Amino acid sequence: MNQDPQAAQVTPPHTLRPWSLPQAQSPALVELQRRLAAGESATELVAEFLAGGTPVLEDAEEAGQVLVTFAWQGQAPHGVLLQSNRLNDILDPGDTLMAQLPGTDLHVLTLSLPEDWIGGYQFLVLPEALRTPKLHTGADRPYLARLRAGLCGDPHARETAQAKRGTVAQAVGRGPAATTFRLDQGERPGAELRVESSSVSSVANGIELTLHRWSHPEAPEDGPTCLFLDGEVWQRQYPILPALLAEMESGHLPPMHVLLLESGGPRQRQLDYLGTPEQIRQFLLTISAAGGVGEKSPLIICGQSLGGLFAMRATTFHPDLVAAGIAQSPSLWWPIGGQFREHRGQWFRERAAAVKAAREGKGQAPTPLVLHNGLLEWDLADDVRHAAALLEIEGTLIEHRQFSAGHEVLWWQQALPEALVATTTHLHL
Secondary structure, rough: OOOOOHHHOOOOOOOOOOOOOOOOOHHHOOOOOOOHHHOHHHHHHHHHHHOEEEOOEOOOOOOOOOEEEEEEOOOOOOOEEEEEEEOOOOOOOHEEEOOOOOOOEEEEEEEEEOOOOOOEEEEEEOOOOOOOOOOOOOOOOHHHHHHHHEEOOOOEOOOEOOOOOOOEEEEEEEEOOOOOOOOOOOOOOOOOOOEEEEEEOOOOOEEEEEEEEEEOOOOOOOEEHHHHHHHHHHHOOOOOOHHHHHHHOOOOOOEEEEEEEOOHHHHHHHHHHHOOHHHHHHHHHHHHHHHHOOOOOOOOEEOHHHHHHHHHHHHHHOOOOOEEEEOOOOOOOOOOOOOOOOOOOHHHHHHHHHHHHOOOOOOHHHHHHEEEEEEEOOOOOHHHHHHHHHHHHOOOOEEEEEEEEOOOOHHHHHHHHHHHHHHHHHOOO
């Protein structure tokens, strides 16, 4: 079956960050500079500043905000950039250039952020001088690749997490009101749950994808089934099964079946998650057959980014197969074809057409959705808010939550178990 030609348009739209970087002044750094000017040792002052770990948090004058100071120590003739999802702007890399404190080798950047902010970050020690940005020509990927040769972690970070790509550790920053919940840390009752694995053939190109299945001992054959896309994340990086078991044992979730479908990598997930309506249907039927989904089992799809868009399109096109969806940071910008990107946001047109057909008695009404987005996701947050308003009018919005974060798994994993509880409650399962 031929791939939808629009599926090739999978690069997120690169637009300038529409809000100014929220730079602020750190009282601790002001005091450090005062003491430095008074003749105290730069080495001792910098060590004292970094002793509690980074980023350094301070109270902000504005309620609900916290001052977050990122700090990197070392020699950097061309400077150091902060790299944090949706804080830095790839069209203007120098916007997060850190300032070197005079008389020291400490490079710092202080931002005023929501007190529940959470985000991963790295530093980029510039291997060459920054160029003047060209704001309307798109991202210069060869140039950015050269800069990324200087990517490094934060040796003073209090907390780290596995980076999405590469081997450089990702530091984690969080405000004082941010949750510390992580699926990959702490005791995980049931961590040795028995998981069965099989394979699923991609409808797009026949590639074999790994499918993991786990069932609660009390889950009936036609009990609810939850399908997690990008299953390698939820099986290994942030193991979701122990958390779901705890919710079932506490009575917040019904006994259910869980499927975790591995993506096969970035290119493969583009092919599988952006298919035509018929491809999506065949993919769902193939997964259900391989995963032993009961004929009357309510199927809930959980996805992030392109996977979130897949969940939204599946509930729109195939309500007979999908009972509900959970879409975190869904890629509602897709596709971005047309000279002026006039084809952007296809899901809105697809959903409107499906609802119209259902009202005319020509099809089944689309099924409900959970929508989540990060407040810092300037390239898709408005789209998600608009989608939530549309679903609310339809009567198919389970919940819409926004998080003080960018486009990353640190908050997705935090919110996912609660989103599934909200979904099964809505469906009266």
